[in-house]
Amino acid sequence: xxxxxxYQLFTGEDVRYRVPIYQRHYVWDDMHxxxxxxxxxxxxxxxxxxxxIDQPIPHFTGVIVxxxxxxxxxxxxVDGQQRLTTFQIILCSIRDICTxxxxxEDGNFQKVLDSKRILEFVSRLLKNSESPTHDTxxxxxxxxxxxHGPDRKAFRNLVAGxxxxxxxxxxxxxxxxxxxxxxxxxxxYDKMATLFQTLIYxxxxxxxxxxxxxxxxxxxxxxxxxxxxxxxxxxxxxxLFLRASDKRNNLYEEHWQHFNTASIWFKxxxxxxxxxxxxxxxxxxKYNPTRSLFDLYQRNYISxxxxxxxxxxxxxxxxxxxxxxxKELQGYSKVYAEITNCDEESPLWFYEFLKTDLLKxxxxxxxxxxxxxxxxxxxxxxxxxxxxxxxYIVRQFLCYPEIPEWIRERGYRxxxxxIVDQIQSGNISNEEIVQYILGILKKQKKDLHWPxxxxxxxxxxxxxxxxxxxxxxxxxFKIERQITHTNLTVNPLTWSKKLTREHIMxxxxxxxxxxxxxxxxxxxxxxxxxxxxLMRNQHVESIGNLTLLTDEANELVATAPFSEKKTSxxxxxxxxxxxxxxxxxxxxVEQIQERLQTLCNIFYQIWRSADNV
Numbered sequence: 001x002x003x004x005x006x007y008q009l010f011t012g013e014d015v016r017y018r019v020p021i022y023q024r025h026y027v028w029d030d031m032h033x034x035x036x037x038x039x040x041x042x043x044x045x046x047x048x049x050x051x052x053i054d055q056p057i058p059h060f061t062g063v064i065v066x067x068x069x070x071x072x073x074x075x076x077x078v079d080g081q082q083r084l085t086t087f088q089i090i091l092c093s094i095r096d097i098c099t100x101x102x103x104x105e106d107g108n109f110q111k112v113l114d115s116k117r118i119l120e121f122v123s124r125l126l127k128n129s130e131s132p133t134h135d136t137x138x139x140x141x142x143x144x145x146x147x148h149g150p151d152r153k154a155f156r157n158l159v160a161g162x163x164x165x166x167x168x169x170x171x172x173x174x175x176x177x178x179x180x181x182x183x184x185x186x187x188x189y190d191k192m193a194t195l196f197q198t199l200i201y202x203x204x205x206x207x208x209x210x211x212x213x214x215x216x217x218x219x220x221x222x223x224x225x226x227x228x229x230x231x232x233x234x235x236x237x238x239x240l241f242l243r244a245s246d247k248r249n250n251l252y253e254e255h256w257q258h259f260n261t262a263s264i265w266f267k268x269x270x271x272x273x274x275x276x277x278x279x280x281x282x283x284x285x286k287y288n289p290t291r292s293l294f295d296l297y298q299r300n301y302i303s304x305x306x307x308x309x310x311x312x313x314x315x316x317x318x319x320x321x322x323x324x325x326x327k328e329l330q331g332y333s334k335v336y337a338e339i340t341n342c343d344e345e346s347p348l349w350f351y352e353f354l355k356t357d358l359l360k361x362x363x364x365x366x367x368x369x370x371x372x373x374x375x376x377x378x379x380x381x382x383x384x385x386x387x388x389x390x391x392y393i394v395r396q397f398l399c400y401p402e403i404p405e406w407i408r409e410r411g412y413r414x415x416x417x418x419i420v421d422q423i424q425s426g427n428i429s430n431e432e433i434v435q436y437i438l439g440i441l442k443k444q445k446k447d448l449h450w451p452x453x454x455x456x457x458x459x460x461x462x463x464x465x466x467x468x469x470x471x472x473x474x475x476x477f478k479i480e481r482q483i484t485h486t487n488l489t490v491n492p493l494t495w496s497k498k499l500t501r502e503h504i505m506x507x508x509x510x511x512x513x514x515x516x517x518x519x520x521x522x523x524x525x526x527x528x529x530x531x532x533x534l535m536r537n538q539h540v541e542s543i544g545n546l547t548l549l550t551d552e553a554n555e556l557v558a559t560a561p562f563s564e565k566k567t568s569x570x571x572x573x574x575x576x577x578x579x580x581x582x583x584x585x586x587x588x589v590e591q592i593q594e595r596l597q598t599l600c601n602i603f604y605q606i607w608r609s610a611d612n613v
Contacts, residue, residue, distance in 0.1 A: 022241025280366035363412035464541030544596030
């Protein structure tokens with residue numbers, strides 16, 4: 001272990017740091033860039049102030065762990081790639097600023113010469129010699145290369161000075177530092193030289209160099225598994241590729257590269273959510289939410305897989321075991337991506353919507369992943385299962401809003417565990433799964449009961465009071481699509497957060513007034529006035545009195561009289577769910593009751609009862 005300056009890390013004729021394929025892409029952002037920039041400015045300011053033999057104390061910037069590949073001479077970065085990549089990006093920024101500064105309009109020869117010297121120096125820290133005496137494989141000229149995928153291409157362009165818009169965070173980092181350095185230096189050549197010298201001579205890194213036979217996986221975990229900001233998926237990926245040994249390139253190409261190229265996997269919360277769902281699906285009742293995902297993967301998942309493959313304990317680097325891990329992660333990730341990226345036409349869309357926009361409930365995701373990843377179900381049976389589950393879940397949430405979420409979650413988890421356990425035990429064939437799942441859901445009692453049509457109608461009569469506005473909008477949205485699904489002249493409605501739920505007769509109907517101060521919703525007759533007020537109040541939250549509008553239309557209609565609302569619906573809504581409303585001359589309890597029954601019948605077609613599935 002030794003202290004190395006930036007200059008010492010990158011100087012020499014054959015320096016080749018490589019971020020291996022198992023590492024994540026470049027993820028540092030504004031916060032990290034600002035921290036390192038503040039340190040650079042502080043140390044440079046100090047350097048500009050001191051004179052004579054005084055020297056500032058070097059700035060320590062962290063630890064990197066490397067291991068040299070004796071076969072090709074490359075240095076693999078086990079840990080610390082974000083920091084090293086950032087230093088290279090800063091050097092590119094300095095190079096390009098100095099290039100501009102070389103064009104001295106005042107003809108100051110000495111200053112131009114100094115800038116050219118910095119340029120030559122930076123070039124030696126970014127690229128190796130292209131002398132014929134060295135291996136001139138194109139990538140060997142780079143002192144550092146990020147992991148495979150978009151980052152590597154963007155970095156090559158950056159070092160070559162061919163800046164484009166496809167650089168992602170690498171390009172943002174470059175723009176960030178170039179702007180800050182340019183502003184700080186302000187065409188002062190001496191200040192630029194001081195900043196450059198400060199960076200390469202007074203920023204130090206502790207480099208830990210591993211022997212080829214040292215257990216890098218264990219060292220990596222000890223460095224990063226105790227509080228440093230790596231995700232659980234990062235720990236898994238590094239461990240898996242380190243165990244893959246000389247097969248890692250083939251396994252990457254065959255099973256892993258989508259994790260480094262598809263944008264869905266660029267967010268830490270997504271990859272960890274995927275890993276959590278994967279482990280819940282694979283471990284079922286053995287999944288322990290109190291333990292870290294990486295620990296569950298290592299101790300439980302790998303142990304189960306080893307038993308399944310009949311591989312002895314202690315052989316964690318067994319090629320067959322490692323390859324199967326890659327295959328299963330790939331298979332499940334494809335299904336996870338399908339759920340995450342599908343549209344309203346897919347029966348899977350509901351389950352992603354359930355997690356993200358509707359009720360923040362993820363109880364069923366592991367089951368969906370398991371069914372699609374582990375079983376060879378026909379498309380017909382898959383769609384039947386998903387529709388059965390959706391009917392059950394929507395009716396449950398609609399009719400039992402008072403159930404505490406932790407009780408509902410516990411009940412749903414218990415159901416999921418039973419279903420997966422029976423399938424894993426081999427007691428149910430693929431042909432029997434649909435009826436088995438239906439049978440289990442039909443037998444549920446009390447809080448997990450599958451509500452019948454009578455219970456549903458009662459809930460729809462008061463739907464406007466349901467705690468989840470998202471559920472109300474979802475039900476109205478699906479009813480709209482059901483109305484128009486056979487009409488080829490109407491484009492199906494697509495989901496948008498701009499859709500709003502609207503009361504046709506406003507909640508505050510009794511006090512609503514028009515622009516002239518007149519009541520917008522007067523009671524037609526004084527006869528039985530109190531009874532009519534009571535009836536209106538009882539029906540104002542009915543689904544018969546609810547519809548969908550765009551947010552633009554909603555502002556216009558709010559508490560307006562019915563005649564104005566009709567005009568607004570015609571001009572702004574364009575939804576089939578309002579067609580029966582605009583055809584009415586009046587809107588009161590009778591019309592609400594009629595529309596309630598119409599919408600109930602459509603609801604029963606979409607989300608069927610247990611006896612009618």
